[in-house]
Amino acid sequence: MGLKNTLHNLKEKYKGKKMAPAFNAIHTFLYLPNETTHSGSHVRAADDLKRTMNTVIMALIPVLIFGMFNAGYQHYSAINGFPADFSLLNDFLTWDNFLVGLTTVLPLVIVSYVIGLAVEFIFAVIKGHEVEEGYLVTGMLVPLIVPIDTPLWMLAIAVIFGVVIGKEVFGGTGMNILNPALTIRAFLFFAYPTWMSGDKVWVHEAVERAGTADAISGETILGQLAQNTDASYSISDMFFGFIPGSVGETSTFLILLGGLFLIFTKIASWRIMLSAVIGALTMGLIFNGVVSADWISEGSKFYGLMSFEFWQHLLVGGLAFGIVYMATDPVTGSQTNKGKWYYGFFIGFISVLIRVFNPAYPEGVFLAILLMNVFAPTIDHYVVQSNVKKRLKRSNKATA
Amino acid sequence: MGLLSKKDANLILDPLADNNPITIQVLGICSALAITAELKASIVMAVSVMFVLGIGNVVISLMRNIIPSKIRIIVQLVVVAALVIIVDQVLKAFAYELSKTLSVFVGLIITNCIIMGRFEAFALANGPWRSFLDGIGNSFGYGLILIIVGFFRELLGSGTLLGFKVLGDPIGSPETGPTGLYALGYENNGFMLLSPMALIVVGIIIWVQRSRNKALIEEN
Secondary structure (H helix, E strand, C coil), X not given: CHHHHHHHHHHHHCCCCCCHHHHHHHHHHHCCCCCCCCCCCCCCCCCCHHHHHHHHHHHHHHHHXXXXXXXXXXXXXXHHCCCCCCCHHHHHCCHHHHHXXXXXXXXXXHHHHHHHHHHHHHHHHHHCCCCCCCHHHHHHHXXXXXXXXXXXXXXXXXXXXXXXXXXXXXXXXXXXXXXXXXXXXXXXXXXXHHHHCCCCCCCCCHHHHCCCCCCCCCXXXXXXXXXXXXXXXXXXXXXXXXXXXXXXXXXXXXXXXXXXXXXXXXXXXXXXXXXXXXXXXXXXXXXXXXXXXXCCCCCCCCHHHHCCCHHHHHCCCCHHHHHHHHCCCCCCCCCCHXXXXXXXXXXXXXXXXHHHHCCCXXXXXXXXXXXXXXXXXXXXXXXXXHHHHHHHHHHHHHHC | CCCCCHHHHHHHHHHHCCCCCCCCCCCCHHHHHHCCCCHHHHHHHHHHHHHHHHHHHHHHHHHCCCXXXXXXXXXXXXXXXXXXXXXXXXXXXXXXXXXXXXXXXXXXXXXXXXXXXXXXXXXXXXXXXXXXXXXXXXHHHHHXXXXXXXXXXXXXXXXXXXXXXXXXCCCCECCCECCHHHHHCCCCCHHHHCHXXXXXXXXXXXXXXXXXXXXXXXXX
């Protein structure tokens, strides 16, 4: 209990001083606070912000571990060729694979947390409010949605930008318009496109080896489709995630489990997830319809992505990850139940739309979610207004 | 300030900070976003606006008593248009490449809100000397922000300043490879060259300015 007492004493010593929020944050993060509420009415609830955040992190851990194994698997497969008869234990869950993942993914996680929390602490001290827990989830999401070899300094700059411009300028956790993790991702994409797209960034060491005799590459499925070649991975590979991609987005299976866990614990909205899936399927079906109606020739540069089976869109790229972990962000999403349906639907719909028509980068989930983040308050406004109108009409009828 | 009375000096100094056209009055944003990807373009734009606003203010101020108020906007437009055409022609004659970079935005100085704003708010009600100082002051304030934004956007976006490779050479000679910061793995930030980043840089300037001077924060 030595540390707890030290922290408590430090807290008492700095009470009312500038550094107080920083010590408070460390104290309450590690231990139960000593203070209890002693006046007014209050609710005892177990699910405070910190616990909510931790639940999301728990749902992310399997994806992270899988991402580490997959990093090694993709790396060695790109060098030695994919194993002929794949066995999960001998080819995938090996120490070598994990080691590659650990040495590449762990630094991303550490940089993301250290830089992000440092910014949070600095702002808390400047503004004199308590450190908010909002970064706990963002910090875990960020390493999962970037390519494996993203230089750490780029990530650090992007994290500073995302936390300051995406969140702190609006007033901190709970006040942000845009999802900070996606702001970070978008910043990286627009600032350093060569590190964020193409066929070299998804496999560890592919960038360094480019141009040499040992060159390796790992095009994502969407990248292959955008070049009108058929995807060279089986459906089960796509579903279980043995494909190249950003660190944590590949395994639709584990994301699905994580999503079910979040729905079961009532942390994330099933309405948003379901409607986003419906939206993506709708757009996929429209494109499939265009292809089967022969409105587009095979030579068109959109043919590969448009003829992709509509339901397979859910298995590749970041769509599943975005829908489950990012679209459901309670701060930036729609608040009303009806609004959530619209909000989710358009996320799925626009994601697939951008994915097919984006000439430079065949993925659009992060752009779609950011766009709908901006529109979420508008959607809520109209949902509330229409409800007001409906009830006014009803009461007028009753009095008339 | 022996040359200027205190009141006159304030005409120049106020728009630099506490009454800056861009960060406080939020005028002239379009050009601040569009042409600040390079420092050189920012400087030329700042000088052009200073020319147009300085002379324009004097001309309007001289004519202020004979302009019928019903057609004053037209008269103002004619004056700005004439001055802008002069600027445009000079740029085309002596700095053709640059005038291509600035393209339509030289012509659009006509619609720069700062210019019409100063004509309306100041030149129509003050004498030529004070109007001249006001014009110079406001265009200084405008130019200052343009140059700050241009500085950061060019430095971080292209790694150059006024075309000089201050951060090293990203490609370099075949023997040595990249030099300077680029040898360490640094890369230019492409986002800086896109207009949204200019808006964010202006926003950060506004943020810093208001946190230093609490009097600027509006009550709500």
